[in-house]
Amino acid sequence: MITAESLTKTYGSTTAVDDVSFTAEPGRVTGFLGPNGAGKSTTMRMAMGLDRPTHGSITVNGRRLAEHRAPLREVGAVLDAGATHPGRTGRQHLRVLAATHGISRRRVDDVIDLTGMESAATKRIAGYSLGMNQRLGIAAALLGDPATLIFDEPVNGLDPEGVRWVRQMVRQLAAEGRTVFISSHLMAEMAQTADHLVVLGRGRVLADMPIQDLIDASGEARVLVRSQDASTLMNALSAQDVTLVARDAETFEVTGLDARTVGRRAQEVGAVLHELTPLQSSLEDSYMKLTDHAVQYRSGAATADVASTGPSAAAPEGVR
């Protein structure tokens, strides 16, 4: 369990984290979402006692980390993949950490197994790939079998296999009753792993809610349809609770029907389909709307572009 209360961190005149309060509960994955520079890493660093809060507090399992008698058994963290000495081997790095708590060498070998880094364990960290560094970081975090885990952008630099592995592991850690606190600036990533979201923008909490609430709030799912008989199909689909938004001559978006229904209707009217894609962007849109005013490093055109795909900004060419 991680509890932040009025947590604030200022660097000179810059406020990185501004009066942030939230709780990451055990048994679920709490996603910590926000654009770059929102204060996610700073918050996590304060949880780990690396940075000192300017005021307020953040505790792990009820206490500041330094007050725990066995910190490694309370919380494990992967804050950045480079927190190792390149001259040591992976196994040496883990053994050094284990030695501080008298954790057995067997446990070191266990976490090496667990993270699939047997082949690299005897090599110097200097030669590790980014992915192997992430695995080593995760192995170190798991060393004390802690009740709370903190991961800062854990899938950065991982190949698709590694991304899938991290997602599954994160889900499983939460299923075992642990508190998992994981940051990302990608909504899509969070949608696949998190149960609960804390959204941060410019150092402030913008949203703190179950991910399902955010999905519900973002309205119905949409389907992208590409058909050479687009207008025929659009006519066939139009109904009371269905919104149709044309994108071009052959492409339109459907809100209010699922892909299955659209496909069946297309067969009925004999329309040839080129594409039928459920759109996930609705969740992304909610996130975008939330953080719209809180993006620190805005790239004007790109942001506008993404926003225009949102339902609110869609071209009003819908056929009802």
Next chain:
Amino acid sequence: MTPQTADDRLNTSSMDSPGTGPGPVAATGSPAASATSSVEGRLSFARALRAELMKIRVLRSSWWLSAIALVLVVGFTGLTLLSFNAMRSMQEQGMPDGAQMPEQSDADLMRQLLTNGTGGLAFAGILLGCVGIIAISSEFGTGSIRSSANAVPRRGLFAAAKLTAVAITAAVVGAVLIIASTAIILAFAAGEGLLGAADSGEVWQSALTNWLSMIIVTLLACGLGLLLRSTAGAIVTLTMFLFVVQIALGILSGMTQNAEFVEFLATWEFGNLLSSLTQLREPTGEAYDLSVSTGTAIVGLLAWLAAVIVPATVLFQKRDV
């Protein structure tokens, strides 16, 4: 793709992933959904110290620097013995220009052998100092301090374990260096028939004060590393402590015609206290002799250590890492 429901996600997570799939994440036997650590162990000073010693031991640079120190010390001793032989033969046969070397008693010769023969230890002190600096500055330089802080979040405990590990390393390596050079000197003296003139008290004094000086220099270096958090910065500052201040004060003394405050500074600066500690003769009290007694030197050096290590530790506890 629509977002998965919680149930879907749980199902995926229990799927087997080939090769790198997560087995049970907890150690075997960890009860699900209770999430208390199944791993045994707790943080203590002794354990943190063990980890710090391990860190120094697994790094190549520690071994390289120690090996170079050994070569330097033994080489220095060898050179001293060679020049000693040359001097002896000149004493016996007269110098090439026919002048006579002043006669020296065997006891004086023995003391000279000990003092000069262990001269390399001063330089070895710099190398050991570098071991002390790297032990801490590399943590900041590589970012491994952040892993260390997860395991040992109490900064005071961390600093204490680090400094103790560095002191133990200096004590062990220093002992090897001193035993090596002293053994060579004594063996040589035995061959020259000077061993009988050796004052065993002086041999011990030489060995112990040199040993102490190496531990003090290494601790000072580690304190500087903790304060400055930069390898280069700490090494430069260490050489200033050991040499540069001494030279600068020498020049200043000439410029000010031996002003009293310059003499005061020159007496109490680190380098002078360090050479006072290891010298075998008593201070003469004459104007040009700035050395102090062994006891005074130890007190002064400890004060210097405190002046560096106390603020370094206090700052370390306050700073973000």
